[in-house]
Structure formats: structure tokens, C-alpha cells
Amino acid sequence: MPPARKRARAYDPVKTRAAVLAQFAQVRDGVRGLDEERLARPSGLGDWSVRELAAHVTTALENVSRGLDLPEPAGRVVALLDWPFATAGRADDIAAGTRRLAADHPDLDALYARVGERFAERLAAAPDGRPLATLHRTAGSTAEDGAPNGAMTLADYLVTRTVELVVHTDDLNRAAGTDIPFDRQALATCTRLLADALAAKAPGASTEVRIPPYAVVQCVEGPRHTRGTPPNVVETDPLTWIRLATGRTDWRTALDEARVAASGERADLGPLLPLMG
The missing domain is CATH 3.30.1050.40 (Nonspecific Lipid-transfer Protein; Chain A)
Incomplete structure (x- = not known):
């Protein structure tokens, strides 16, 4: 049963954009310093290795770029406070796509560079209110892996990207022994969205x-x-x-x-x- 609807708090789109870019840059710097021994360690998330987890982080941004490449969707609108509850049920598809992504991109820094540049380029040209499909699958997934779960405004979807980036930054730190810092705005936004989701539930x-x-x-x-x-x-x-x-x-x-x-x-x-x- 979906949670009771509650109005989401307002987030400053300019600060959210900056937080997403800053946290992604922090993760890229941390991943760049990982040697093969640490990349081969278990991530603590299913059977993923740290390498696969690091590759998966790039999909937080790539899914935005892919959504902006598509025509504006006509599907149902996913409210920001509905998003945390709409992410379940995709674990198998995400895991399969992540394994393909990591296998296809052994040079993680090059992958981060490509994804980051594409994201910055798409983001610069997109208004905050632009609807886009919420893609809960990885860049390595195929169309048969499942359809988008709905549509969100770009501004709202970027708020959800702080959750993806902060959560996986913490995963990497614990699994690989890194000390990747948290951008303050990204951490605050992630914390607030998940707290508001509890109040909605x-x-x-x-x-x-x-x-x-x-x-x-x-x-x-x-x-x-x-x-x-x-x-x-x-x-x-x-x-x-x-x-x-x-x-x-x-x-x-x-x-x-x-x-x-x-x-x-x-x-x-x-x-x-x-x-x-």
C-alpha cells in the first residue's frame, strides 16, 4: 500500500545541482585512488565487488542524462515523497546491468569522466521543471529489463540523486576503507528526504x-x-x-x-x- 501523501519540503534547485556535481566529484576522486586489491573486495551489497559498486555510482548521473535525451514522458507523475517507496523490486535488473557496466568499462576513471561530462552538458541546457522519465535501471540495462516507473521534474529527480550518491559514498567508504567526504548540501538533502519519507509513511x-x-x-x-x-x-x-x-x-x-x-x-x-x- 502506498504511503499517505504529504507535501514535500522545497529544495533550492541551484544548490541541489551543485550538491550532485560536488558529491560525484568527491566519489570520482576516491575511486581513482583504489588499487586492484580494494576494487576486488566484496561491497557488502549482494555479490557486487567494490569495482561493480563504483561503476554503479555513475548511473546516478547517467540516468538523468538518458532521461533528458528522451522525449518528455506522458506517464504518471511520481511525487518526490513517493520516490523512496518506488525503488523496490528492481534489484535483479540493477544487479545484472551493473555487472555488465563494470565489465564493459574496466577504466573506471574514464567512465566517471565520460558520465560527468555528459551530465554537466545535459544539465546546463535543461530547465528545472522539465519532466523526465525516472529510470530505475542501470546504463547497462536493455529495454527488456523494464520500463521507467513514471515521470518527475528534473528538479525533483536531482534531489533523489543526492540519496543515491550519499548512500553509495557511505557504502564505498565502509567496503573499501576509503574516506570519501560528504558534500554538506548533498548529505543534508538526502537526510531530509528520507526523514520526510518516514513522516509520509x-x-x-x-x-x-x-x-x-x-x-x-x-x-x-x-x-x-x-x-x-x-x-x-x-x-x-x-x-x-x-x-x-x-x-x-x-x-x-x-x-x-x-x-x-x-x-x-x-x-x-x-x-x-x-x-x-
């Missing part, structure tokens, strides 16, 4: 979820808090929140490791997570 005002310094949302049905200290509070840091929302870690583990503080009878978010498969 579990509408209400009985629980306050705090992810300083980027987001505070209220969610979960129950008595509405009006003043003073909320009776149900969850607090965590941005990366822990992103890992919880995307299934990289589970609620109980985060609690046991004191990476989440939760108080109140409605502060158990475990049944609501992850938000993205």
Missing part, C-alpha cells in the same frame, strides 16, 4: 525524530504533542539515519550500539524501517 505527531543538524520530523499516530519535551523522541546522526532508512543497518543493532536514542512507548521505529529496499 507513518503520518502523525506523537513521535519526534531528530537528526541534527539537518532534520526534525513528527510522525506516528497518537496523542499530538503541543509544548514542552515530546513524550516520544528518537535522535540519531545523519549517517546512522541514512543506513537505517536504506536497510544498511537495523533498528535493534543501532539501539544496542547506542547510535540511536529512543524514549517513549511510540519511539520504536523498527517496524517502519527500512524505507527503501
Whole structure:
């Protein structure tokens, strides 16, 4: 069942564009420094190697370029807060396309250069309101692998690219032992979109979820808090929140490791997570 619709917060398109470009550049620099030993390590995502994960990151931008190359779609519009819940069910297609992409492009830096240049060129000529197909398949996939899931404005779709880039930056850092930095705007945007998705999935005002310094949302049905200290509070840091929302870690583990503080009878978010498969 789709989550209850909730109006998305506004994101500055200029800042979002800059954040996507900055985070992609950070990842490219980090991947450039990986030797063959680290590229061959398991990524922690299914049976992908770090090399395959690094290749997959380029599809965050390439799918935008490919969408802009297509005619404006006439399909249903995917709202920004619907996107996190529309990404499930593509794992097999994405995995197959990613393996082909990595095999076809052994020179990862050349792949990053080509994808980045094409993206910057397409982006410069495209208005924020331009609709484009949301392609949840990799650059190595074929038409038979599945159709686009709908249409989004370019501005909204670029917000989702911060999620892809930030999540996979964290994946690379953990799997390859890198220390790729996070662009502050990209990390903030990713955190806020996933926090708002939680509020859309579990509408209400009985629980306050705090992810300083980027987001505070209220969610979960129950008595509405009006003043003073909320009776149900969850607090965590941005990366822990992103890992919880995307299934990289589970609620109980985060609690046991004191990476989440939760108080109140409605502060158990475990049944609501992850938000993205």
C-alpha cells in the first residue's frame, strides 16, 4: 500500500545541482585512488565487488542524462515523497546491468569522466521543471529489463540523486576503507528526504525524530504533542539515519550500539524501517 501523501519540503534547485556535481566529484576522486586489491573486495551489497559498486555510482548521473535525451514522458507523475517507496523490486535488473557496466568499462576513471561530462552538458541546457522519465535501471540495462516507473521534474529527480550518491559514498567508504567526504548540501538533502519519507509513511505527531543538524520530523499516530519535551523522541546522526532508512543497518543493532536514542512507548521505529529496499 502506498504511503499517505504529504507535501514535500522545497529544495533550492541551484544548490541541489551543485550538491550532485560536488558529491560525484568527491566519489570520482576516491575511486581513482583504489588499487586492484580494494576494487576486488566484496561491497557488502549482494555479490557486487567494490569495482561493480563504483561503476554503479555513475548511473546516478547517467540516468538523468538518458532521461533528458528522451522525449518528455506522458506517464504518471511520481511525487518526490513517493520516490523512496518506488525503488523496490528492481534489484535483479540493477544487479545484472551493473555487472555488465563494470565489465564493459574496466577504466573506471574514464567512465566517471565520460558520465560527468555528459551530465554537466545535459544539465546546463535543461530547465528545472522539465519532466523526465525516472529510470530505475542501470546504463547497462536493455529495454527488456523494464520500463521507467513514471515521470518527475528534473528538479525533483536531482534531489533523489543526492540519496543515491550519499548512500553509495557511505557504502564505498565502509567496503573499501576509503574516506570519501560528504558534500554538506548533498548529505543534508538526502537526510531530509528520507526523514520526510518516514513522516509520509507513518503520518502523525506523537513521535519526534531528530537528526541534527539537518532534520526534525513528527510522525506516528497518537496523542499530538503541543509544548514542552515530546513524550516520544528518537535522535540519531545523519549517517546512522541514512543506513537505517536504506536497510544498511537495523533498528535493534543501532539501539544496542547506542547510535540511536529512543524514549517513549511510540519511539520504536523498527517496524517502519527500512524505507527503501
